[in-house]
Amino acid sequence: MESFNFYSPTEFVFGKGRENECGRYVKKYGGTRVLIHFGGGSAERSGLLGKVRRSLEESGVDFVELGGVQPNPRDSLVYKGIELCRSEGIDMILAVGGGSVIDSAKAIAAGVLYDGDFWDLYEGRPIERALPVGVVLTIAAAGSEGSGDSVITKEEGLLKRGTGSDALRPRFSVLDPELTQTLPAYQTACGATDIMAHVFERYFTNTREVEITDRLCEAVLMTMVKETPRVIADPDDYQARANIMWAGMVAHNNIVGVGREQDWNSHGIEHELSALYDCAHGAGLAVIMPAWMEFVYKHDVMRFCQMATRVFGVMMDFEDPEKTAVEGIRRFRLFLHSIGMPINFAELGAKEEDIPVLVEKFGIGDSRTGGFVHLSAKDITEIYNIAAKAEL
């Protein structure tokens, strides 16, 4: 196990109807004049925004509103939000939505207190301070409700870039599983895939002797394997929604990833897909992650056997462990297919002939990237090729 710091100071407020308490938590964490940040019209139509406004009013908190966050949130709205916060004297941002809304809120929060172009903070400049952010979560997926991470897409050139800072960790996050019950099956499955990917990025490591985090990773993965098909079958299954929603937080506040080298190549490789095609991040991951596994598994066959046996219940083939490793990857892809995820470029709406463009935009040149296997541009090309042609 490697040395690490772990810091997750967010207060999580979990359960049915708890969005009605958001005004109280805004006040508790010092908000007096709040920007409510949200996405499209569904938050309004579902009545959620009405509940949030009422709760803020009851707590005597002023607010202004900025909607319109798109999936793969854009820099243009961040600039607009920063300007609005400054002109309105906002002291807290309340993100009402999923990962895109939260990531956009974090970018605004950091940008307001930064004297320069906020994009610098997504190009490597450390984020030292930010306005406090609160969250009312509507989809279990990105884990942004419990992380210090944020990913924004620059419209010019469709550059997708991420940053991370403890200053971006939400002060509080309201998680009401019932709010996720209106999500279509496809978005639900995309979220589940993202959650599993957050664990796999941490699970595949070269760090030895990390039993506790291995077991915690497997705990989240097994939960997703059990609970996801239940919500696909019955979107109103509150209990399955609740398990997935908490699993989504646990998967990404890093409690399952401390003390070990992590990989994160699949996320990087996927980001180029969702930037170019504006597809759902989870759908892109469903296509990329098994392809990445097929490309790298020989680097550590026994680790893939561990995944196959512990997570997917594959019988270990002690005479030919490689068969077990391959079977684990096959089971993962079958699982993704069974919950309605795409498994190749055609199903995703991506084009094989774009692969050189994707690799070019990935932009590692002659260097290598990733914690588990250090991939070159040629390796990444090969992973896109596997992903393009994958079959069950």
Add this chain to the structure above:
Amino acid sequence: MESFNFYSPTEFVFGKGRENECGRYVKKYGGTRVLIHFGGGSAERSGLLGKVRRSLEESGVDFVELGGVQPNPRDSLVYKGIELCRSEGIDMILAVGGGSVIDSAKAIAAGVLYDGDFWDLYEGRPIERALPVGVVLTIAAAGSEGSGDSVITKEEGLLKRGTGSDALRPRFSVLDPELTQTLPAYQTACGATDIMAHVFERYFTNTREVEITDRLCEAVLMTMVKETPRVIADPDDYQARANIMWAGMVAHNNIVGVGREQDWNSHGIEHELSALYDCAHGAGLAVIMPAWMEFVYKHDVMRFCQMATRVFGVMMDFEDPEKTAVEGIRRFRLFLHSIGMPINFAELGAKEEDIPVLVEKFGIGDSRTGGFVHLSAKDITEIYNIAAKAEL
């Protein structure tokens, strides 16, 4: 799953040699004049106190010292600490030790800001504020480094009482697994037993549909089953120590226990043993916990089968599940014995004839207690009887 709040704002600073950074963290969290609180002479002899003093000096932090915390920490030293903090103008308490030292530090931290007898706070009065507490941990056991809990023994009548408050959560905790390598095998095993007990108290629940926390509980338990025998065999196994140390935090900051009713009867029943005989808490738990399991397992045979199969690898007997449940409990007791723990009153140094006194001091009269099975005084008598006579 039930509704819950989860809040664990402590910054964990994990790894070899990181106690040398404690001055920096004291400053980061606002300490300028610190009380170093510790136990016996071992912290001095090992050189740890020297390192802590040096780190504080290098950061320009003043300090005074108060040692002498005993296992099952006493109210008398808490009173002394409160007086010292007030007369010296202390603004942070740095606990250098294990659960007893941390719990004593928390009691002092709350007592300093309380206008009255601090014991009120252990008799049910809520704790609203406390001086900030920092920790340098020397034993993996109590989980006090990541919890808001504290247990203190009142010398008059040997009353052992606990309290909990977010105000008592440490601001930072330094966890260096190397510091635990000097611990004797017996204390190491006591700590491991305490860690497993913290999980079992949460694992046995009547709340349905808690897959994510079930799996997280099992992750910690399986880690302890794997790693504990390694440190008993080789006290200098840093990697096993590291896994156990992080497991000890995860077991008790409540990440594995949210959203479910918890039990906590075994802890209550044990506390009377360690209060009366001044035995190690973990040793008392090794005697009580399997006895409690034997008394209650019929309440939910399948939950005990889940523990038996998932944690201890027992083959499920589908024709007679009760056999599987009983075998799981037997394996747990065998495990405790294998790491050198006592399994009955004689091995613990407790006396069967004291059982009426223990039950009397437990003090529930005609009421019932516990989240999984609501126990009466008669039930608790029976559990002490089972524990008194237990054999492998």
